[in-house]
Amino acid sequence: MKIDKTLDKAVLYCYRELYANANPPASFDELLMNSTVNEKGNREIPHMKYEIEEAIFHEIIEDTMNIYKIKHKILKNNFVSTILDWYVPKIKYTRL
Numbered sequence: 148m149k150i151d152k153t154l155d156k157a158v159l160y161c162y163r164e165l166y167a168n169a170n171p172p173a174s175f176d177e178l179l180m181n182s183t184v185n186e187k188g189n190r191e192i193p194h195m196k197y198e199i200e201e202a203i204f205h206e207i208i209e210d211t212m213n214i215y216k217i218k219h220k221i222l223k224n225n226f227v228s229t230i231l232d233w234y235v236p237k238i239k240y241t242r243l
Contacts, residue, residue, distance in 0.1 A: 153215055153216075153217075154215075154217070154222070154225070154226060154229070156215065157211050157212070157214070157215035157217060157226060158226070158229055158230065159175075160211055160214070160215070161207060161208065161211040161226075161230055162175045162230070162234055162235075163175045163176065164207045164210075164211065165199055165204065165207055165230075165235060165236055166178065166197060166236060168199060168203050168207065169197040169198060169199045169236040170197070170198050170199070171197065173197060175234075178192045178193075178234075179192065190234075192234045194234050194235060194236055194237070195236075195237050197236035197237065198236055198237045198238075198239050199235075199236045199237070199238055199239065200238075200239050200241070201238055201239060201240045201241050202241065204235075204238050208226075208227060208230065211226075212226060
């Protein structure tokens with residue numbers, strides 16, 4: 148299905164951008180290539196070793212949804228949930 152392929156591409160693009168803008172910066176492709184597989188068959192990436200500013204995180208999410216034309220509310224929620232459920236770097240929240 149075209150929607151699934153678009154979301155898959157958007158997720159991969161988003162993770163690449165998140166890690167490129169994390170502290171320390173990293174290549175998501177290299178992290179994925181060097182990852183291990185756990186007993187459930189899922190890849191394990193040391194995502195907590197990386198941190199990203201909250202504002203940058205939201206900007207990358209929004210930019211990715213615009214680039215890949217993810218506009219429907221359900222698709223947006225699905226996209227954000229997928230990002231948050233897997234390999235997202237630790238988010239450094241800004242206090243007001």
